[in-house]
Amino acid sequence: MSEHVVSPEVTFAPAHTSGTKRIWKTFWLLSFITIIELVIGIVIYNIHKGEHPNHTLVLAFKGAVCILTLAKAYYIVAVFMHLGDEIRNMIITIVVPLALFIWFIIAFLWDGNSWRNLRNTDAGSRPTQEQAAPATKKSGEKE
Amino acid sequence: MATTTIQAETKWWNGGRSPFNASYGKVMMWYFLMSDAFTFGAFLISYGTIRFSVNNWADPNHVFNAFPFAGHANLPLAFVSLMTFILIFSSVTMVLAVHEGHHMNKKGVEKYMLLTIIGGIAFLGCQAWEWTHLIAGHHDVLVNGQIEHWGTTVTKNPWGSEVMHNGTMVATPGPIAFGGYFFGITGFHGFHVLSGVVINIVMYIKTKLGHFDQRGHYEMIEKAGLYWHFVDLVWVFVFLCFYLI
Numbered sequence: 001m002s003e004h005v006v007s008p009e010v011t012f013a014p015a016h017t018s019g020t021k022r023i024w025k026t027f028w029l030l031s032f033i034t035i036i037e038l039v040i041g042i043v044i045y046n047i048h049k050g051e052h053p054n055h056t057l058v059l060a061f062k063g064a065v066c067i068l069t070l071a072k073a074y075y076i077v078a079v080f081m082h083l084g085d086e087i088r089n090m091i092i093t094i095v096v097p098l099a100l101f102i103w104f105i106i107a108f109l110w111d112g113n114s115w116r117n118l119r120n121t122d123a124g125s126r127p128t129q130e131q132a133a134p135a136t137k138k139s140g141e142k143e
Numbered sequence: 144m145a146t147t148t149i150q151a152e153t154k155w156w157n158g159g160r161s162p163f164n165a166s167y168g169k170v171m172m173w174y175f176l177m178s179d180a181f182t183f184g185a186f187l188i189s190y191g192t193i194r195f196s197v198n199n200w201a202d203p204n205h206v207f208n209a210f211p212f213a214g215h216a217n218l219p220l221a222f223v224s225l226m227t228f229i230l231i232f233s234s235v236t237m238v239l240a241v242h243e244g245h246h247m248n249k250k251g252v253e254k255y256m257l258l259t260i261i262g263g264i265a266f267l268g269c270q271a272w273e274w275t276h277l278i279a280g281h282h283d284v285l286v287n288g289q290i291e292h293w294g295t296t297v298t299k300n301p302w303g304s305e306v307m308h309n310g311t312m313v314a315t316p317g318p319i320a321f322g323g324y325f326f327g328i329t330g331f332h333g334f335h336v337l338s339g340v341v342i343n344i345v346m347y348i349k350t351k352l353g354h355f356d357q358r359g360h361y362e363m364i365e366k367a368g369l370y371w372h373f374v375d376l377v378w379v380f381v382f383l384c385f386y387l388i
Contacts, residue, residue, distance in 0.1 A: 009161040016245040027235045045204040062388045069383045080238045080372045090163040108188045112195030
């Protein structure tokens with residue numbers, strides 16, 4: 001049935017199931033995760049609308065949405081792109097370089113955060129001579 | 144076929160065969176997608192860095208709250224969820240086309256490729272509407288003590304923090320980077336969708352002409368499918384970074 005050889009460099013054809021059950025199961029799973037994400041989005045919206053938004057709670061919900069998105073990415077790559085059916089060598093050559101993203105995300109968001117701290121405090125400014133003497137001007141009054 | 148024993152006993156790195164058990168074209172498609180993931184990743188991380196560095200970024204629920212034919216109703220997340228579901232569903236029809244291809248079922252491949260193309264075009268239509276709405280929809284902004292009417296463009300951001308002016312609350316200009324990042328990243332993604340639709344149309348025609356039956360396998364559908372799923376994968380992250388958080 002699926003024994004057709006694609007190219008001589010391929011040692012064996014991965015086993016293809018005859019049914020489409022797994023595809024539809026993944027579709028419902030992705031839809032379900034998306035709906036949960038949307039519900040969390042609406043919750044965040046309502047927290048923001050409230051009198052005193054709880055920023056820790058908002059951050060926790062945003063973290064939850066990020067984790068759900070990673071779960072969706074896993075299912076798309078493993079099932080829809082069939083990476084889960086490939087041999088170990090193939091999986092490793094694709095997934096390991098993506099580990100660079102761990103550093104990439106942490107380093108740059110950290111930098112952005114530090115930038116805001118410098119913007120909001122006078123930590124990043126070098127006072128000019130006139131400013132240094134009276135020192136009455138207050139910076140960082142935003143928010 | 145006892146694939147598990149083959150897998151265990153094969154000396155993958157001794158030459159004469161692909162160590163990844165995949166054809167050259169498929170391995171290269173994966174490497175291309177990996178490099179593309181870094182391109183999109185760099186864009187999104189750069190956006191995150193700038194967003195972290197300013198105090199008043201635009202609230203996505205405030206900016207993206209419109210729906211076609213719904214007038215000025217406040218519907219945050221509604222339109223973008225429609226776009227997300229369109230793309231997820233076109234991903235399913237694509238994987239079904241690949242599945243039919245594995246079983247050499249020409250009619251099935253044709254049917255599902257056509258559905259995938261329709262899904263892609265529907266998504267592009269939604270994006271065109273969203274962009275038009277953002278650029279053409281004007282909002283009151285207080286600039287140098289004067290009220291001006293601004294659309295959202297790469298040079299104008301009417302979604303800054305609100306201040307009191309003549310007894311009413313009015314928005315001030317927000318960080319200028321907002322439009323550039325939004326239109327740049329969704330535009331780059333939209334361009335991927337467009338090229339994916341073109342590739343899928345080519346694959347549909349080639350299927351129809353019987354090229355893959357002559358060749359004896361439908362691996363081109365698989366490769367086009369990898370690209371299309373990648374476009375869906377990127378949208379999952381664009382959806383997260385621009386609309387959800």
